[in-house]
Amino acid sequence: QVQLQESGPGLVKPSQTLSLTCTVSGASIGSGSYYWSWIRQPAGKGLEWIGRIYTSGSTNYNPSLESRVTISVDTSKNQFSLKLSSVTAADTAVYYCASSTVIGGGWLDPWGQGTQVTVSS
Amino acid sequence: DIQMTQSPSSLSASVGDRVTITCRASQSISTFLNWYQQKPGKAPKLLIYAASSLQSGVPSKFSGSGSGTDFTLTIGSLQPEDFATYYCQQSYSIPTFGQGTRLQIK
Numbered sequence: 001q002v003q004l005q006e007s008g009p010g011l012v013k014p015s016q017t018l019s020l021t022c023t024v025s026g027a028s029i030g031s032g033s034y035y036w037s038w039i040r041q042p043a044g045k046g047l048e049w050i051g052r053i054y055t056s057g058s059t060n061y062n063p064s065l066e067s068r069v070t071i072s073v074d075t076s077k078n079q080f081s082l083k084l085s086s087v088t089a090a091d092t093a094v095y096y097c098a099s100s101t102v103i104g105g106g107w108l109d110p111w112g113q114g115t116q117v118t119v120s121s
Numbered sequence: 122d123i124q125m126t127q128s129p130s131s132l133s134a135s136v137g138d139r140v141t142i143t144c145r146a147s148q149s150i151s152t153f154l155n156w157y158q159q160k161p162g163k164a165p166k167l168l169i170y171a172a173s174s175l176q177s178g179v180p181s182k183f184s185g186s187g188s189g190t191d192f193t194l195t196i197g198s199l200q201p202e203d204f205a206t207y208y209c210q211q212s213y214s215i216p217t218f219g220q221g222t223r224l225q226i227k
Contacts, residue, residue, distance in 0.1 A: 037216075047157075047165065048210055049216040060215060063122065096164055106212025107155040107170040114164050 004097045004112035012091075012119050018084040022097030022108045022112060023077075030055050030075035035100045037071075038071060038082045040093040048093075053080055054102070079088060087119045123147050123211050127219035133227040138199045142222045144192045144209035153213035156185055156194045159206045159221075168207075169194060201226070 008020035020038070027034065037052040051061035053071045061069050070083040084091060094116050098108040124147035134140050144154065152172035157165035167176045169185035172192055182197040196203055204226050209219040 011140075046221045047218040049218065050209075062215065091148070100212070103214040105153055105155075105171045106216060107167055108165075108210070109170075109176065111164040111166075120193075 002099055004099065004110060006095060006097050006112045006115040007113060008095075008117070010083070010116055010118060012117060014088055014119055015086055018087050018091060018117055018119070020022050020082045020095055020097075020117070021079050022029075022081070023079050024099070025078070027099075028075075029073060029078045029080060030047065032056075033102055035102060035106075036071075036073065036080045037098045037099060037100065038112075039096045039108070040091075040115075041096070042090075042093040050061055050082065050095075052100075054065055067114070089119050092119045093117060123150060123214055123217055125209055125217050127207075127209055127213055127218040127222050130220065131223040131225065132201055133225045135227045136199055136201060139195065139197045140199065140224065142194045142196075142207055142209075142224075144187075144194070144219050146190045146192075146211055146213075149189045150211045150213035152188050153208045153211055154185075154187065154192045155212060156183075157208045157210065158203075158205050159208065165208060185189060196224075199224075 003025045032055045035052045039048040065069045068085045072082040094114040097113040126145045153171045156169040159165040173185045207222045
């Protein structure tokens with residue numbers, strides 16, 4: 001079955017760019033069968049969908065973050081990545097990657113275990 | 122954006138109780154509604170998809186219903202492992218989540 005694992009720096013300085021990678025196993029990221037999403041959750045708060053990418057490279061982003069977000073895919077490494085620019089303390093959160101099937105109804109399953117990112121100088 | 126509103130925000134119940142959580146969409150989303158369970162320090166887990174379909178491996182005491190703008194998640198005979206936070210999510214358009222319902226032991 002599909003498994004996802006996030007990785008990247010746990011500490012980012014304000015105004016810099018947050019960069020995370022999600023490594024996919026159990027499925028080919030280039031198969032065209034899935035959307036690959038990023039979601040975040042500040043401590044003690046709810047879930048915020050950041051954006052997603054399809055194998056073709058087409059993306060959808062949360063309008064509230066769109067100006068700062070880039071999601072890309074690397075089929076050779078079976079990974080997809082998140083870049084969030086000009087970060088502030090408000091971007092401190094646990095970041096999750098997740099997948100959804102193209103032919104399904106957009107439910108997110110499975111999820112990675114999540115990675116904590118703290119924005120601080 | 123489609124706004125998702127859950128009620129209640131928190132709920133206290135006892136082992137053995139049956140509880141219902143409601144999720145309302147700001148516009149019709151047909152049955153593009155999914156429910157997740159999240160325990161502290163863990164990733165959300167899909168329980169119900171397409172409003173009423175039970176995800177594989179999820180106990181049948183979890184059930185979902187609704188269409189259009191109003192949806193419910195019902196949990197029968199609560200057990201200690203069911204006390205968690207529950208989120209709805211619409212997948213009709215750009216995904217959005219409800220604010221969550223924290224289910225606590227009374």
